[in-house]
Amino acid sequence: MSGKGILLKAESIAATFRDEVKQSLNQATRRPRIVGILATSSAPSKSYAEFTKKQCDELGVEFILKKTGAADTADLGEGEGVEEAIIEANEDDSVDGIMVYYPIFGAQQDHYLQQVVSPYKDVEGLHFKFHYNLYHNIRFIEPQSLLSSGTPSGGVAAAAIEGEEPPAGTVKSIIPCTPLAIVKCLEHVGVYNKILPYGDRAYGRTVTVINRSEVVGRPLAALLANDGARVFSVDIDSIQEYTKRPRTDAARKYHPRHVVHPCSMTLQECLAVSDVVVSAVPSASYKVKTEWLKDGCICMNVAADKNFEADVREKASLYLPAVGKVTILMLLRNLLRLQRYGVRPQ
Amino acid sequence: MSGKGILLKAESIAATFRDEVKQSLNQATRRPRIVGILATSSAPSKSYAEFTKKQCDELGVEFILKKTGAADTADLGEGEGVEEAIIEANEDDSVDGIMVYYPIFGAQQDHYLQQVVSPYKDVEGLHFKFHYNLYHNIRFIEPQSLLSSGTPSGGVAAAAIEGEEPPAGTVKSIIPCTPLAIVKCLEHVGVYNKILPYGDRAYGRTVTVINRSEVVGRPLAALLANDGARVFSVDIDSIQEYTKRPRTDAARKYHPRHVVHPCSMTLQECLAVSDVVVSAVPSASYKVKTEWLKDGCICMNVAADKNFEADVREKASLYLPAVGKVTILMLLRNLLRLQRYGVRPQ
Known part of the structure; x- marks a missing residue:
């Protein structure tokens, strides 16, 4: 064991869905x-x-x-x-x-x-x-x-x-394809807990999603929160929390779908408590700081550029560099x- | 006569529509x-x-x-x-x-x-x-x-x-309200020719629209071109021509709705031939250069900021500073x- 996290290529995940699609085509x-x-x-x-x-x-x-x-x-x-x-x-x-x-x-x-x-x-x-x-x-x-x-x-x-x-x-x-592919990858790597009831299988997980576009970041944050996760949605000028169990509710009420609240935490604070970090920033210069990651977290790069530093696996237990396949x-x-x-x- | 163009406030135009709305309400x-x-x-x-x-x-x-x-x-x-x-x-x-x-x-x-x-x-x-x-x-x-x-x-x-x-x-x-208001103002100031058939009353007019958002610039360019105008749609990184009578067609075919072509003219060249200039750039520093305007043109500011220079009426025959009313x-x-x-x- 090198002590380093695992580099996981999307092909291994794609293979299982390829079989499913083949069967449906038949x-x-x-x-x-x-x-x-x-x-x-x-x-x-x-x-x-x-x-x-x-x-x-x-x-x-x-x-x-x-x-x-x-x-x-x-x-x-x-x-x-x-x-x-x-x-x-x-x-x-x-x-x-x-x-x-x-x-x-x-x-x-x-x-x-x-x-x-x-x-x-x-x-x-x-x-x-x-x-x-x-x-x-x-x-x-x-x-x-x-x-x-x-x-x-x-x-x-x-x-x-x-x-x-x-x-x-x-x-x-x-x-939508891309958010769905990300969720399927997260299911594959064990972020979703199959023992929990359908529709709430990401309960207990904290996820940071960097990007809030209508094509990737916002639908992904909503999907994960609808599945029970606590999600920090990070954009260039704000951080929001998506969750079905808002900490601001005195009664810790469960909502049938996610609610969205402004969040006063910094990105560094969000990353420090996140089990999963998904980044989709369309910029070659943007990098998530490895030193800010929680030890053992799962990192997924969805951007065309590399949003994580070269040493991401010093902290991440799993790193998925792409999901296109x-x-x-x-x-x-x-x-x-x-x-x-x-x-x-x- | 000062030789200067007229400053036209939207209120005078709004008044005619206010009467129409009152009648309809009755x-x-x-x-x-x-x-x-x-x-x-x-x-x-x-x-x-x-x-x-x-x-x-x-x-x-x-x-x-x-x-x-x-x-x-x-x-x-x-x-x-x-x-x-x-x-x-x-x-x-x-x-x-x-x-x-x-x-x-x-x-x-x-x-x-x-x-x-x-x-x-x-x-x-x-x-x-x-x-x-x-x-x-x-x-x-x-x-x-x-x-x-x-x-x-x-x-x-x-x-x-x-x-x-x-x-x-x-x-x-x-x-959409804003593009419609602009067209109504242009009708009011005589840009639309009532002798021409309905649906083609801006034929013969050349208009530059600066901004190509989906809320103002692009629908406005399409409206004006559908009404017969030759429209230059100017964005931060390109100029397009919207027209029902493309000069690129050998046969000068008339199209039932506008077509859009890339345009190789510069903004200066577009302004030099434009009867009407509408600017909707959300920036306090952006200014249309008065010296580039065609003498006697009509200028309309649709942005919250002033997109025309203070001396715009040295060239413009009419200047409408706002259309909100x-x-x-x-x-x-x-x-x-x-x-x-x-x-x-x-």
Whole structure:
């Protein structure tokens, strides 16, 4: 034993989900089809698109890469034609899933595009509906609710149900790929305790999530808190606590979904008590200080850059440098679910 | 004559709409009710809330200010409880319109909140549906379409219709307040030519819009281009051209809605040919250079800060320093429309 923590590559975790996806594909009535839309000249997006295609080919999912904008020809601007490509895929009955390679225009306009994708083809789980369900801990939905606007109703919050299986007439909501992949990795490494009841299996765990974007950090903090964890959500200018058991309540009331409070602790204080640290800061210079980590914690890097120092394993018992390989399998899992739900507008 | 351009305050424009709103209120079956949700300690938001209340009181619209988060008590965080307050107002049948005082959490999370507001109570017009209609030049919609998710269908693009009145069974879509107020001001000062057919009355006009946010700049550029203008949309790192008559098309084809192309002109070159310059840059130090303006152009400041130099009227024939007073009337106009549409989920 070196005394150093373990370096854990995502591939070992991905392998278990790859088998699950293969089995589901064998049971599918027909081979599902994904359209991937690449609209920029970004090299990481291009290589992620190639990686998606390779994974789909291996597993027998049909993947069609649709290039538009600067990805298609140098005469076109970045992102040109992307909305039209989404609408075309929405309207094409032979398409089961749509994935768009972000970032394209920046957070605001990209958020608009995420609403253009029909919820029943949204394998990435980026539509408002899915975020709303996640934030409200609505785990089971009526499939037809994917066709109605406004705040979803008729969903079933986890606290009200007994087990993991959807009640009759409902199906599981779709969870955004990246936060879901992170949760699945945390389950795999034992952060979730299977002895505890479904919906509360992270109770007793303290997690720091660095980043509060709508794509990764905030949905992840909500997911973990809905599962019982005490979560510190750290952004560039504030720290918030997400929890179902707020320490500020005199009665230590249990909430059926997480509540959010401002937190007066510093990052250093949060890290000192955190069993798990997830960092997703899009910056090459940002580093979580190893000396601030609790000895034996689990660290997970979700950013494209390395957010942890080279000596992170001097303190961390486990270090996961990336989760991308699991993310793509979550996307295929969502695809198979949506295909099974079979929702189409009339 | 001083040779200087005219300084035009929004009040003179607001007055005409105030009369229109008063008349509509007289015809309304019951007094409409707005809930304004203030969730931060921001001084500008607080004073805007007070201004809204004053306007509503004057006109006989019931305005209920709901304070939550840091606006309610110092113990609560900025924005705490805002989502719950929106949902409560969504579900309250006595509420006709909901307005939320942004910014609260920042662009991304605020965009999430904007989708939580039910489209049929969204007097600010910030829901994805209304942005989608605007970007697609869908002016008339079936009222019931406000209840369905996904990309709207069944809307009627302006190019396909003859006049300003909605075809049978349809109503006008809701347009986001601020861009709408700007367009109404531009109509008022003669930028729109009433001799031209409806839907193309800004044809022949060149407009530079500085800012490309999803709340102001991009919807405004799309609105103006859908109405026939040639629009330069200027952001911090790019310039795009929005137009229905792209110069890049060999055949000078007319498009039923605007198309967007990258533009290789500099800001100086855009301003040199612009009849109208609208600036909405949230920065006290940003200034449009007076020397770059075309002599006799119309300048409109939409930012909270002054984006034009003190000598702007040396070049501009008209200078509008603010549009807030018109914006609030557009909000009331939207309220009256939505109340008239009478859409409610079953």
